[in-house]
Amino acid sequence: MLTVNRESNRGTNRSPKGIVAGLMFMMMTIVSVMALSMTTSTARAADGESTKYALDKAHTAIYFKIEHMGMSYTFGRFNEFDGEFTLAGGDSQFTMTIKAESIDTGNAKRDDHLRGSDFFNVKQFPTIEFVTKNVVVEGDMYHAEGDLTLHGITKSVTIPFQKLADGKARSGKKKTGFVSEFTIKRSDFGMMYGQGAMGDDVTLAVSFEGEAE
Amino acid sequence: MIEPIWAVTGMVVPALLAAIVLALTIRPWRKSCSIHSMHLGWALAILVGFGTGYFVTLGWPHAPMVAVDYLGLVALIAVVVQLGVNLSNCPSWVVPIARSILAIALTPLLLISYIEHSWSASEIVLWLSALCLASVAIQGLMTALSHRAGRDLPVVLGVCAGAVGLANLMSAWETGGQLGLTLAAAIFGGAAIAMLMSCKIAARGVTIVVMPIYLGLLVIGHFYNSLVGWHAIVLAIAPLAAWVGEIPKLKSKSAPWVIAIVRLVCVGIILLAVLFPVVFAFIESMSDEYAY
Incomplete structure (x- = not known):
C-alpha cells in the first residue's frame, strides 16, 4: 500500500523535463525490445532452416x-x-x-x-x-x-x-x-x-x- | 601371390617344425610305439607347423572377428580336445563325443557371420543340418580310416590339403590358398617322420586336428569366397577315396606300398577332376593380367 502511494505521488508531481526523459526512456526500451525480438527471430530462422x-x-x-x-x-x-x-x-x-x-x-x-x-x-x-x-x-x-x-x-x-x-x-x-x-x-x-x-x-x-x- | 619369402616361412619352416616336433614326441628310432604318443605327436606337430604358417600369413592371433579367425580357434580347440582326451584318464566314450561336438560345431562357428546376412530361418536349419551331418560323417570316416591305414594316410591327407590350397588360391582367396599349403607342408613334415616308423599305427591321430582345418578351409572358400560349390563338395569327400585301400582282397594280397599307390591314385584322380577346371579357368583369366 505504501509503495503505491509513493508512485502515485511521483506521477502527479512530475516536471516537463521528467516527462520528456520518461518518454525517451520508454521509446528506447521499446526500440531495444523490438531489436532484441528481431535478432532472436532472425537467429531462430537461421537455426530452424x-x-x-x-x-x-x-x-x-x-x-x-x-x-x-x-x-x-x-x-x-x-x-x-x-x-x-x-x-x-x-x-x-x-x-x-x-x-x-x-x-x-x-x-x-x-x-x-x-x-x-x-x-x-x-x-x-x-x-x-x-x-x-x-x-x-x-x-x-x-x-x-x-x-x-x-x-x-x-x-x-x-x-x-x-x-x-x-x-x-x-x-x-x-x-x-x-x-x-x-x-x-x-x-x-x-x-x-x-x-x-x-x-x-x-x-x-x-x-x-x-x-x- | 605366393612370394618366395612366404614359401620358406609359410611352407618350409612349418614342415621342418612339424617334423621335429613329431620326431621328438614319438621318437621313431625306438622299436616300440604307442597310440597315446601318436595322438600327442600329431596334435603337437600340426599345432606347431600349421600355427607357424597361420602366424606368418595372418599375423598375431586376436579375438575372432572374421571366419578365418574362427578357423584358427577351431584348430586350437581340436588340438586341446586331442590333448585333453589323451592326457587325462577320461572314459573311452568321452573321446568320440568330444570329437563329434567339435565336428558339429565346426560349420556354425565358421558361418556365424554369413548366416546373419544371407540366409532365412529355414535355410539356416537346412544348410546347417546338412553341413553338420557331412562334417560328422567325413571326420568320423577319416578317423576310422586312420585306425586301419598305415603310414601312407598322412601323405594322402597332405596331397588333399595341397589341392585345397591350390583350389582356394586360384579361386581368388589367396590367404585360404596359403593356409591350405601351410597345412599340407605341416602334414608332409610329419609324414616324413611317420615313414621312418616301423609300427603300423603311424596314422593314428592325424585326422583329428587336420580334418576340421581341411573342411573349414572349404567352407570359408565356398561361402565367403569364390570356390565353386561342386568343387568344394568333391574336395571335401576326396580323402574318403583312400578307403579303397581297405578293400579286403586288395589289403590281404598286396604289399603296403601297392596299397599306398592305389590310395594316392584314387584320391589323385578325384582331386584332378577339380584342379583341372580350376587351373584351366585360372590360366584363362591370366589374360586379365591381374596381380593384386
Whole structure:
C-alpha cells in the first residue's frame, strides 16, 4: 500500500523535463525490445532452416585410389550406394551407405578378390557406412566428424565436404552439391592383406548431389 | 601371390617344425610305439607347423572377428580336445563325443557371420543340418580310416590339403590358398617322420586336428569366397577315396606300398577332376593380367 502511494505521488508531481526523459526512456526500451525480438527471430530462422536432401544417385560418384607397388595408382569405384543429408548449420548431418559388393576396378578377377575374405569380405560385411556425429561449418566447408564402419570396424573420422553450389531440379525442388577428398588407412579397418605390394593409404574422392525432400 | 619369402616361412619352416616336433614326441628310432604318443605327436606337430604358417600369413592371433579367425580357434580347440582326451584318464566314450561336438560345431562357428546376412530361418536349419551331418560323417570316416591305414594316410591327407590350397588360391582367396599349403607342408613334415616308423599305427591321430582345418578351409572358400560349390563338395569327400585301400582282397594280397599307390591314385584322380577346371579357368583369366 505504501509503495503505491509513493508512485502515485511521483506521477502527479512530475516536471516537463521528467516527462520528456520518461518518454525517451520508454521509446528506447521499446526500440531495444523490438531489436532484441528481431535478432532472436532472425537467429531462430537461421537455426530452424533445416533442409533434408535425398542423395541424387545419378549425380553421385564414390571413387578411390590405392598405390600399387610404389609404381602407380589403381583406381576403383563403388556403383551402389544410398544416403541422405540434412543442412542445418552446426546441426547438419550426412549419412551414406555403400554396398561393398558393388566395388568395381575394371578388372573382374581383381574385383572377385577384393570382395573375398582377403579384403572387403562382403558376405560378412555387406555395407560400408558413414554417419555423422558432429559438423563444423566454415563458409562452404562442412567438416563432418562421424563414424565410418568398414570391414566390420568402426572408426571416428572427419570428412571435409565442400559445398559447391545450390540449384534447382527440374521438379523445381531445391538441389545442392558437395565434393570431398580424404584419405584413410586400410590397416585401421583390419585390411592387412598385401601390405607392401599395395599401399596402406586409400584416398577417396566423393562427389554428390542431393534433392530437397 | 605366393612370394618366395612366404614359401620358406609359410611352407618350409612349418614342415621342418612339424617334423621335429613329431620326431621328438614319438621318437621313431625306438622299436616300440604307442597310440597315446601318436595322438600327442600329431596334435603337437600340426599345432606347431600349421600355427607357424597361420602366424606368418595372418599375423598375431586376436579375438575372432572374421571366419578365418574362427578357423584358427577351431584348430586350437581340436588340438586341446586331442590333448585333453589323451592326457587325462577320461572314459573311452568321452573321446568320440568330444570329437563329434567339435565336428558339429565346426560349420556354425565358421558361418556365424554369413548366416546373419544371407540366409532365412529355414535355410539356416537346412544348410546347417546338412553341413553338420557331412562334417560328422567325413571326420568320423577319416578317423576310422586312420585306425586301419598305415603310414601312407598322412601323405594322402597332405596331397588333399595341397589341392585345397591350390583350389582356394586360384579361386581368388589367396590367404585360404596359403593356409591350405601351410597345412599340407605341416602334414608332409610329419609324414616324413611317420615313414621312418616301423609300427603300423603311424596314422593314428592325424585326422583329428587336420580334418576340421581341411573342411573349414572349404567352407570359408565356398561361402565367403569364390570356390565353386561342386568343387568344394568333391574336395571335401576326396580323402574318403583312400578307403579303397581297405578293400579286403586288395589289403590281404598286396604289399603296403601297392596299397599306398592305389590310395594316392584314387584320391589323385578325384582331386584332378577339380584342379583341372580350376587351373584351366585360372590360366584363362591370366589374360586379365591381374596381380593384386
